[in-house]
Amino acid sequence: xxxxxxxxxxxxxxxxxxxxxxxxxxxxxxxxxxxxxxxxxxxxxxxxxxxxxxxxxxxxxxxxxxxxxxxxxxxxxxxxxxxxxxxxxxxxxxxxxxxxxxxxxxxxxxxxxxxxxxxxxxxxxxxxxxxxxxxxxxxxxxxxxxxxxxxxxxxxxxxxxxxxxxxxxxxxxxxxxxxxxxxxxxxxxxxxxxxxxxxxxxxxxxxxxxxxxxxxxxxxxxxxxxxxxxxxxxxxxxxxxxxxxxxxxxxxxxxxxxxxxxxxxxxxxxxxxxxxxxx
Numbered sequence: 662x663x664x665x666x667x668x669x670x671x672x673x674x675x676x677x678x679x680x681x682x683x684x685x686x687x688x689x690x691x692x693x694x695x696x697x698x699x700x701x702x703x704x705x706x707x708x709x710x711x712x713x714x715x716x717x718x719x720x721x722x723x724x725x726x727x728x729x730x731x732x733x734x735x736x737x738x739x740x741x742x743x744x745x746x747x748x749x750x751x752x753x754x755x756x757x758x759x760x761x762x763x764x765x766x767x768x769x770x771x772x773x774x775x776x777x778x779x780x781x782x783x784x785x786x787x788x789x790x791x792x793x794x795x796x797x798x799x800x801x802x803x804x805x806x807x808x809x810x811x812x813x814x815x816x817x818x819x820x821x822x823x824x825x826x827x828x829x830x831x832x833x834x835x836x837x838x839x840x841x842x843x844x845x846x847x848x849x850x851x852x853x854x855x856x857x858x859x860x861x862x863x864x865x866x867x868x869x870x871x872x873x874x875x876x877x878x879x880x881x882x883x884x885x886x887x888x889x890x891x892x893x894x895x896x897x898x899x900x901x902x903x904x905x906x907x908x909x910x911x912x913x914x915x916x917x918x919x920x921x922x923x924x925x926x927x928x929x930x931x932x933x934x935x936x937x938x939x940x
Contacts, residue, residue, distance in 0.1 A: 825875035
């Protein structure tokens with residue numbers, strides 16, 4: 662009969678597999694970004710004359726990304742179902758009445774959760790449901806957990822097509838460097854060049870409120886001043902994001918997956934006290 666450690670291990674194996682998928686997602690994104698998949702150009706606003714940096718080209722993100730991300734999401738949701746199974750086994754002395762119909766209860770509202778929770782974990786005792794109730798596993802209670810549940814359901818029926826590029830920020834330390842350097846050098850061009858080179862060693866990233874997801878040609882990254890001249894040294898950062906209308910806002914794909922993994926690990930830790938060694 663399994664010990665508590667053995668029960669937890671069955672769940673952790675799924676979480677560890679999810680983390681491997683997340684590592685693979687990160688590796689694929691790094692390789693993609695290393696190819697410099699975004700073109701950047703400048704233009705003048707016809708009315709104000711301000712200099713605008715904008716996207717001139719966007720290469721499609723690797724088609725494997727939503728597939729691997731879907732695998733990670735599925736493993737994390739499966740880990741919760743495994744946890745629910747082990748808890749019911751603990752509560753019933755390893756004699757669950759419906760072992761093939763045990764799922765971690767998550768629903769779109771508190772009312773729907775209350776209506777189905779006991780049916781999803783038949784055999785679990787009241788103390789178990791009280792512990793799960795405290796997690797608020799429904800939309801409006803635990804938004805991240807509900808998003809994980811919904812994305813997993815979507816991935817079962819179609820690929821997570823809402824994986825694409827986004828603009829994540831500008832290194833403001835590289836903007837206006839030449840103008841600033843000339844100001845400090847007071848006309849000494851050699852000194853201005855030296856100052857500019859030193860200033861470009863600094864980084865000060867400023868994120869975008871609107872990341873342009875899904876990134877398309879023509880997206881305006883940054884609007885400068887009329888005095889600005891095009892500067893190829895201005896640095897912009899890009900990333901790959903995940904979004905699903907009505908479920909999940911556009912956020913970094915890797916960061917989102919890590920957020921899901923951290924959540925699941927926290928739930929496992931919170932509910933481990935509900936596990937018992939078999940007698």
